[in-house]
Each structure stands twice: as C-alpha cells, then as structure tokens.
Amino acid sequence: MSAQASTSPSAPQAVEHLHVDRYTRGVIGPSLPMLGPVRDGGRITSGTPPGCWGPMITPLFQGGHEVTQPVAVEGAAVGDALAVRILRCDVVSRxxxxxxxxxxxxxxxxxxxxxxxxxxxxxxxxxxxxxxxxxxxxxxxxxxxxxxxxxxxxxxxxxxxxxxxxxxxxxxxxxxxxxxxxxxxxxxxxxxxxxxxxxxxxxxxxxxxxxMQPFLGNIGTMPSADLPDSHNAGDFGAFLIGAPHRFAMSQEELDRHKTDGHMDTNSVREGAILICPVKVPGAGLYMGDMHAQQGNGEIAGHATDVSGEVEVRVEVVKGLELDGPILLQRPDDLPPMARPMNAAQRAHVEALARQFGQKQIERNGPITFIGSGTTLNEATKVGLARAAKATGLPYDEILNRATIAGSIEISRLPGVVRVTFLCPLDVLDRMGIGHLVRQQYGIEA
Known part of the structure; x- marks a missing residue:
C-alpha cells in the first residue's frame, strides 16, 4: 500500500505497514513526493537497489546512489527525531x-x-x-x-x-x-x-x-533542500560548495539542510536503532546503499554494494532536535570501553566505592553520535559538538567520557566517524530516548 503524504483534510490515513518499490534517480529532498504516511510505531519494508557503482555508471542519475522514495511518518514534525529499528537487512544479490x-x-x-x-x-x-x-x-x-x-x-x-x-x-x-x-x-x-x-x-x-556482514550505507530522513543522495553528509557534501551545477550550496546552507543519511557505518545493521533528525514535516525516511561487507572505514572509497531486502520499525521522538544521527549500536558492535557492565562488574565497582567512601555510582548507557566533515579530525569535532548539544553535557566532559568510557571510530574516509560513550541515564531520559537505550542493552530501570 502506498499513498502520497498530504496536509489536506482528505489526507490518507496512516497505515501500519508500507512496502516501498519506487526509487529515486540520485536526488533526495523536498521536491520528491512522500509515500505514506506510516503510523508512529509502524513498519516499512523495501527491496533496495545497490548504491555507488551502478548509479555511477548510469549517466541519468544525479547522485551516487539509488535510494527508496521517502516515506512520511505520522506525527513527525520539524524539531523532532525519528527512531528507526532495523529489523531485517538481507542481501539479495549473488x-x-x-x-x-x-x-x-x-x-x-x-x-x-x-x-x-x-x-x-x-x-x-x-x-x-x-x-x-x-x-x-x-x-x-x-x-x-x-x-x-x-x-x-x-x-x-x-x-x-x-x-x-x-x-x-x-x-x-x-x-x-x-x-x-x-x-x-x-x-x-x-x-x-x-x-x-x-x-x-x-x-x-x-x-x-x-x-559477509551486511549493513545500510545510506539511511536517514529527508534533507530540507534537494541534495544528491550520496552527498547528504559533511564530506561528500563539501563538493557542493560553490559547485558549477544546480545543487551548488554554501557551507552554511549545507550544514542547515543535510541530515547525514550517507554514513557508510558498518554497525547500521540488523538489530541497531538509528535516531535521525526531522528537518521536513513527516520526516521522509529513505534507505539504500546496502553493503555486503565493510570494515571500519570505507578506505577504498567503495565497498560491495548489493540489492537487499530491508524491514524497519519507526518511532517518533518528540522534541529531540538533532543536527545529525544518533546510533544505538548492537551490543556486540559496541567498542569495549562503552559496553555496559554486567552484574559481577557492578558488584566490584560498588566494593570500590565503599573502599574509598564514594556514595554515588552513575547509572548510564551507551550512545553513539555520528559526525561528518571534510576530514576525520573535523568529523570528530562535529560528532563531539553534536553530543554536547544534544545531551547538555559540557563539551570537555564529552571528551573525557569518550576517552575513558567510549571510543572514536572511523566510518568512512575522508570524514565520517562514530563518537561513542557511556551517558547518564537521566540525561538519556531527558532526551526522550532512555527507554530505547534500556531496551537495546537490557539495562534495568
């Protein structure tokens, strides 16, 4: 079932499940009609075409991927966020x-x-x-x-x-x-x-x-201006600044409009939860560019792009204004320093606290912020700044947490990184995602 989103009195009712079988020619943005809407809590499935090399050698395309037509989600307003649970991510190509x-x-x-x-x-x-x-x-x-x-x-x-x-x-x-x-x-x-x-x-x-370990290289919400789908990120997007074609932008325009859907982050896979900024009414979720495998860092510039089948569940997070994505990685994808402690480790920590008279032991959970920029250093700074802004924690505290209770990992050269750290649960609750973190990592309330 599919329908164009509308704000008119005759707008279609939100559906529980939507299957998407239409694709773009390399462009994503407000000029594209949205399918749906899907209800808050509903599912979206699609067969996704390969990204990168196929579209690259097809001159008709005006971007490096062929992603799904965007889908509106009921109740998603500008300034909210959209949590996307990746339920299934299967390779179809042989x-x-x-x-x-x-x-x-x-x-x-x-x-x-x-x-x-x-x-x-x-x-x-x-x-x-x-x-x-x-x-x-x-x-x-x-x-x-x-x-x-x-x-x-x-x-x-x-x-x-x-x-x-x-x-x-x-x-x-x-x-x-x-x-x-x-x-x-x-x-x-x-x-x-x-x-x-x-x-x-x-x-x-x-x-x-x-x-093989499949994941989605390009999944996110619609930018607030038309962009080539492969350029919806701070590193590839930099090629739009002062460009001699119709997608030319200034740096300020790129920063304002992009949603960093093109991450090439190998932990955006089945079992992960991706939390995306909403920059247009309805969010406009799209996906594509499945990779059959890739290590930490798409060093060759391209990986093994395949046709795939994807199933996701969406949830609107009201009032969580983001500049770029948050990722709740699978527990087995978390960097070791950001993994929640088990019961035995917590008991040792409590003993250590008693030994030194420390009365408070923070309850926390893992969170990953995606940062993108023209270089890895710039992307890291962007990810850290996004973390400080979204959590309200001091920037220097984010530096400390990412150092002793987290990690910085490369997603793509030249400039996409993961900034992961253990964040206080009361902060995550204030952001409106504490329940997602608890569910994802089995953390007791």
Missing part, C-alpha cells in the same frame, strides 16, 4: 563488483557523481544503454558514443554466499562470463533504473575470500 575509482575527464561538470554529460554530443545526464562488456560498455542513447565517467583503478567481481556469510573474488574469465548476463546475479529490483556494474567485468584480485 554477485557484485566494486573497487577504487578514477574519473574520465570531459564527461562531467565539476562532479562526476552529480553532473555527468556526454563529451561527444554535450547532452547532460543522458539516457544510456549497455553494449558488450568492460569499462567502455556504457553508451549514450542520443549519439551512441561511449559515455561512462568512471573507470576502475583497481576492481573486482565478488560472489556472495549469504546463508554462510562468506564471499570470493573471481578471475577474469568468470567475471566476463557473469558480465554477459548480469541481471540474475545482480538481482536488481524491478523498478531500478541503474546499469549493473557486473557488466564491466573488472577482476584485478581474484581468489580473495572475505566474511
């Missing part, structure tokens, strides 16, 4: 391709993710088609010229065993065999418009076995 990128000069205006053009006929963002296999397989529908703005500097095709959570990169012969009929293994959703990256058949490092 193969994908990725690697380190390089650009083809003359085939884009300022930014190859956003403003592609055909260097032969000058058509901006042309429709295109696949002819043959390999790096030169993408051709302009207008003039027929080869039109791909990207090349692999080093790339691979990888096959996936989702049941046993293992994967393997292939040699050139196998990669070319898949490239001639990529659609079955890519398993793109029916309404997806991207070309399959499997068509390029790059195979520079065959025989590498790797674990």
């Amino acid at each position: 193969a994908t391709s990725s690697g380190v990128m390089s650009f083809v000069e003359g085939r884009y205006l300022g930014d190859p993710f956003v403003a592609k053009l055909c260097s032969a006929c000058g058509t901006p963002s042309p429709a295109s088609h696949v002819e043959g296999i390999g790096g030169d397989a993408i051709h302009c529908d207008v003039c027929g010229a080869e039109v791909n703005a990207f090349r692999f500097a080093n790339g691979y095709v990888i096959v996936l065993d989702k049941e046993n959570r293992v994967s393997l990169t292939l040699d050139r012969e196998a990669a070319e065999r898949i490239a001639r009929a990529p659609h079955e293994l890519a398993a793109l959703p029916g309404a997806s418009e991207q070309h399959s990256i499997l068509s390029l058949a790059r195979a520079d490092m065959p025989g590498v076995a790797a674990h």
